[in-house]
Amino acid sequence: MVCALAAAVCFGTASVLQAVAARAAEPGTGSGVDPALLMRALRQWRYLAGLGLDGIGFVFQIIALRSIPIYAVGAALAASLAVTAVVAARLLKVRLSGTEWGAVGVVCLGLALLGLASGAEGSRPGSTALTWSMLGVAAAVLLVGAVAGRLPDRARALVLGLGAGTGFGVVEVAVRLIDGFAPGALVANPATYALLLGGGAAFLLLTSALQRGSVTAATAGLVLGETVGPAVVGVVWLGDRTRDGLAWLAVLGFAVAVSGALALARFGDPADPADPGQPSPAGA
Structure with missing residues (x-):
């Protein structure tokens, strides 16, 4: 769980750097899958620093996923939104409301409730059908991104965020x-x-979602995509369980953590220009 939280700190800090870099890049084509936008963002040191933190966070994520259930790791990663809010408040001088x-x-x-209730990771091996299904879902994420480019701004941001969350899931x-990390077994x-296709597609979609459209909609879709689906797969197909008698506490903790993350999804949307008294996180 400590590794999962460390990953959330890395991902949350990286999000601040990448969001600033993505919005500073020249506008793209509006397509959900826009590799050119990613290349423009890569020219900025903030985006590169964010990628470095993502790499460190991914190592922590792998350790956590090999030790505790997927639902616990997913909820911890959703907590990266809380890290993003706190880091933005400290480094970018963004004013958070009492609600935030x-x-x-x-x-x-x-997360505290979930940590108390989580058991060890499931010991059930994944089937061949599940493995190939994950590859199919990763490919579908790219197709969703291409279709999302034709949607209105807010709908596009929601679909791109959900697609990115699914890719990370x-x-x-x-x-x-x-099963093993020997080169032959991996190939x-x-x-x-x-893993490679899902992660790459998720990065493309998330970069496009942050560059255009509603940050609220994109982030809400991201949280739902990377938590609910993987948690179900872990419980139903991989045997993830809780400590004896604490299933209710795990469900409660998961729901509370994800609900708090969804509440934080509003963070990052610009305030109404007509209301100068409201904070504007996106401006920072």
Whole structure:
């Protein structure tokens, strides 16, 4: 759980740097899958620093996924929104409302409950059908991104965020489906390609979602995509369980943590220009 929280700190800090870099890049085509936008963002040191933190966070994420259930890791990663809010408040001088600080506290409470209730990771091996399904879902994420480019701004941001969250969810499940990290085993395992394709597609979609459209809608879709689906897969197909008699506490903690993260999804949307008294996180 400590590694999962460390990953959330890395991902949350990286989000601040990447969001600033993505919005400073020249506008793209409006497509959900826009590799050119990613290349423009890569020219900025903030985006590169964010990628470095993402890499460190991914190492922590792998350790956590090999030790505790997916639902616990997913909820902890959703807590990166709380980290993003706190880091933005400290480094970018963004003023958080009392409601947003309350949501940060709710996320922490949910994670504490989840940590108390979580058991060890499931011992059930993933089936071949599940492994190939993850590869198919990763490919579908790219198709969703291409279709999302034709949607209105807010709908596009929501679909792109949900697609990005689904891609990151594929990564979470794929890590559990990889039996060994020897080069030969990795090359022969479809889960390896699902991990690479899902992660790459998620980065493309998330960069486009942050660059245009509603940050609220994109972040809400991201949280739902990377928590609910992988948690169900972990429980139903991989055997993730809770400590004896504490299933209700795990469900409560998961719901509280994700609800707090969704409440924080509003963080980052610009305030109404007609209301100068409101904070404007996106402006920072």
